[in-house]
Amino acid sequence: xxxxxxxxxxxxxxxxxxxxxxxxxxxxxxxxxxxxxxxxxxxxxxxxxxxxxxxxxxxxxxxxxxxxxxxxxxxxxxxxxxxxxxxxxxxxxxxxxxxxxxxxxxxxxxxxxxxxxxxxxxxxxxxxxxxxxxxxxxxxxxxxxxxxxxxxxxxxxxxxxxxxxxxxxxxxxxxxxxxxxxxxxxxxxxxxxxxxxxxxxxxxxxxxxxxxxxxxxxxxxxxxxxxxxxxxxxxxxxxxxxxxxxxxxxxxxxxxxxxxxxxxxxxxxxxxxxxxxxxxxxxxxxxxxxxxxxxxxxxxxxxxxxxxxxxxxxxxxxxxxxxxxxxxxxxxxxxxxxxx
Numbered sequence: 464x465x466x467x468x469x470x471x472x473x474x475x476x477x478x479x480x481x482x483x484x485x486x487x488x489x490x491x492x493x494x495x496x497x498x499x500x501x502x503x504x505x506x507x508x509x510x511x512x513x514x515x516x517x518x519x520x521x522x523x524x525x526x527x528x529x530x531x532x533x534x535x536x537x538x539x540x541x542x543x544x545x546x547x548x549x550x551x552x553x554x555x556x557x558x559x560x561x562x563x564x565x566x567x568x569x570x571x572x573x574x575x576x577x578x579x580x581x582x583x584x585x586x587x588x589x590x591x592x593x594x595x596x597x598x599x600x601x602x603x604x605x606x607x608x609x610x611x612x613x614x615x616x617x618x619x620x621x622x623x624x625x626x627x628x629x630x631x632x633x634x635x636x637x638x639x640x641x642x643x644x645x646x647x648x649x650x651x652x653x654x655x656x657x658x659x660x661x662x663x664x665x666x667x668x669x670x671x672x673x674x675x676x677x678x679x680x681x682x683x684x685x686x687x688x689x690x691x692x693x694x695x696x697x698x699x700x701x702x703x704x705x706x707x708x709x710x711x712x713x714x715x716x717x718x719x720x721x722x723x724x725x726x727x728x729x730x731x732x733x734x735x736x737x738x739x740x741x742x743x744x745x746x747x748x749x750x751x752x753x754x755x756x757x758x759x760x761x762x763x764x765x766x767x768x769x770x771x772x773x774x775x776x777x778x779x780x781x782x783x784x785x786x787x788x789x790x791x792x793x794x795x796x797x798x799x800x801x802x803x
Contacts, residue, residue: 470580473499474511481515492516507580546618555626562619569615575608585611585642590678590783593763595645598675613642617649629656645676651685658692667693675757678764678786683756684714690752691723700731705738705746713755756790768799777803 477495481488492512499508546565549558575583581604586592592605616639623632636653643649654669666689674686691706704727710720728735738746747754768783781803788796 470507470511473502473508477512478515489516507578510578510581550618550622550625553625555622558618558622559626562615562622565615566619569612575606575612577603580604581606583608583642585613587643587646588782589767590760590763590786591643591645593767594676594760595643597759597763599644608642613639613646613649615639616642617652621652624652624656629659632656647673647677647682647685650676651689654689658689661696663693663696671752674753676760677756678760678790680713680789683790684710684712684717684720686710687713688717688720688723690750691720694750695723695727700727700733702746702750703727704733705743706752708737709743761787761790765796772799772803 477492480491480495482491492515496509496512496516499505499512502508546558546561549555549561577583582601583606584592584595585608586595592607595601596605616635620632620636620639623629623635633653633656636649636656639649640646640653650669650673654666654673657663657666657669670686670689670693673682673689677683677686687706687710691703691710693703694700694706695703704724707720707724707727711717714720724735727733744754746752764783764786768780768787771777771780771783781800784796784800784803787793788800
């Protein structure tokens, strides 16, 4: 609270000095920029001054500045394609050299760094943004960055994981997650490190979080598969087998779950047979595991779909209604989709 008061007081003082003459105001703001470089709230003040400086620039100068992040982002996307190709070919040394140059370039620019007023994120869609807001209740301003920095850090972490540099991979993946805390792909990947280290408490927490944030059947299936792995390690084989079958229920092509069921049967002699629904419900309740998609996910996706439908944004409406339908198989939702 004290930070807010001091920051606001400083900015009010700066704004009061402005005259309305763009040339004079630009000089005033440059002087203020130099003045507050060493201030304890310098990050927030300098960014606010920079925004004021941008506002008084002529349109042609604004356009030149706007091209800077666009050109940088184009370079990131081009480099990412090459990095992904090297990963696919399992040329991890080459991929590391490339991605470390991208990361250095990103970090040297100093763009999109959190401060006391703003946090920077890359959400893939409105559902993820609203899910984050409802779950974490952020107090700072949410700023959506134009380029998917989180994916770059994820790729870097993925490469480090492949070359078994797990401690480094964890640090980098945490950076990816900081840009999108509700992305299950990133959470699953960092969960693999805790699984390798047999840190079961954190592994379980990550998996429970994933089940809260998952908005596709494949992601939900992976959650149950991970739970199955945990209970197998705990030598609770019947629970593990039931959870692997539940994984298959959400993703019929889950070959890993099928192979794990076969392995449990060979190891323990348990019959390869799908458990009855009530026993699965009991297992979930006894172990505090949710069934299916979180209600918050369904509520947000449905609400966005409805709002888009009201304004005749049918493609957007269909996207979000399809999420709800995939997760629920609700006939009423299917009728809405068919009408759209």
